[in-house]
Amino acid sequence: MSKPRLYSGMQPSADSLQIGNYIGALMQWRDLQESYDAFFSVVDLHALTQPNDPSELREKTRRTAAQYIAAGIEPAKSTLYVQSHVRAHAELAWVLSTITGFGEAGRMTQFKDKSARYGTDATNVGLFTYPVLMAADILLYQTDIVPVGDDQKQHVELTRDLAERFNSRFGEAFRVPKPVIQKDTARIYDLQNPTSKMSKSAESDAGVLWLLDDPSKSAKKVMRAVTDSEGVVRYDRDEKPGVSNLLVIYAALTGREITSIEDEYAGRGYGDFKKGLAEVVVSEFGPVRERALELLDDPAELDRVLAANAARAEEVADRTLGDVYDKLGL
Ligand code: ADP
Ligand code: NA
Structure with a gap:
């Protein structure tokens, strides 16, 4: 019997991950890759919802992938790839956006928080449809489980709703995934401000432990x-x-x-x-x-590993997308 599928990812939003990412995500991924057919992505398309310098984004993406591997994610065992290398993500996101209610997307608390903080004019449409792209990420791989932090639970619920909606309107194309919510004891707080979560986008880094720091x-x-x-x-x-x-x-x-x-x-x-x-x-x-x-010292080899893994991801993703297009009359 084949192993159940697992999907998770992180944004390449900084030069280094912080130890909350390591303890809350990477350590668990490392264990889970033994019993699941795991797909781990660096979600660079999601990162576009924030302003980015193009060459810095490429570098952060590479660095994030290197840290996955350094933390024990094995590219020969798991599929470790960069989201934008697999075009099906953006294509399925468009399809899913056409079955997502405007109000339904507007109820996502992460979007509500961000648009309240920055105002709707400073907020882009990509931030609004962010959860739809995340649903595409997950559904492309016929995922069984999605390990996520508590803050992403609502997005996985939306993913489930969209999968069920598509399946009932057009025929079974998607497996309906289940979230696995990270334990509270895996949540790490800022060392200087121990009631707010440690984050790679914290305003001050005095309380952040970086994986790549000396x-x-x-x-x-x-x-x-x-x-x-x-x-x-x-x-x-x-x-x-x-x-x-x-x-x-x-x-x-x-x-x-x-x-x-x-x-x-x-x-x-x-x-x-x-x-x-x-x-x-x-x-x-x-x-x-x-x-x-060491991995970052040999970018050609790292790029080769990522390309091989993207090809493996693409094979699965294209199968799902082909079926979806077929069912939609595309
Ligand atoms: P960040 O706030 O550092 O940008 P993300 O929101 O990109 O982190 O989350 C990436 C992954 O790391 C998610 O699985 C998330 O649950 C986990 N994570 C992030 N910060 C922490 C933390 N402080 N403690 C535990 N897990 C965390
Ligand atoms: Na992130």
Whole structure:
């Protein structure tokens, strides 16, 4: 029997990923690729919804792909490719946009938040149809599961609705995917502002740990992380968001239970705890960074791997799109 399909992706929106992307997404992808036929994309078409310098976008796309591989996504096992290399994404997105209600798209909270923040004149139509492109990404591959953060759950619900709608109007073309929502304990917060999520698009990077940063720089950021005045290493998201966040990072990177880490640092100060975490961060990310830099040192080889993977993705995507066109009378 063939393995169930999995689809996920990330935008190439920065030169480096941050450790929230690593803990919340890449570590899970790395495990899931064993039991699923996994497709992981770098969604550069989605990135066009933000202003981009073209040569920088190309570089960020390459860097994001290199970090997937460095984090353990195996291009020989999973299909790791760049979204724009497979033309079917844009084509299916157009088709799906014609069965998406205007009001339905307007109810997407991510779009509502962004357009409220920037105003509709500064918001582009691509941002409005973003979830439709995401639905196309997922549906092209006859996906069974989509691992996503909580903020993307609504988009996967829309994807399911569109798949069911198309299937019932025109005949079965799509498998209806299920979201797998990331665990709360996999959510990483900003080290300086531990109630807002760590993000590669954060305004200040003082509280962001970058995957490609020099490990000594990350160690310093850990040592400067915001804590509290209690002086006890104890998990309590409400009362002690800073310390809890550090505990979550520690546990995620070592595979240990939070309680065992609390026990280890019982009766010791935050300085010791941070030093311990800094060592964990350096030993986990040092090799990942080195591997990513090695891959980036040989862009021709990286491009070759990405092209081969895009060809594999295209084979599956074109089959779905061909069936869709057929059913629509195109
Ligand atoms: P960013 O905010 O860094 O731009 P994205 O929104 O592009 O991140 O998300 C890419 C992937 O990384 C998603 O799967 C998302 O759930 C995960 N992710 C992003 N930030 C975090 C975080 N702080 N903690 C856990 N997972 C995260
Ligand atoms: Na993103």
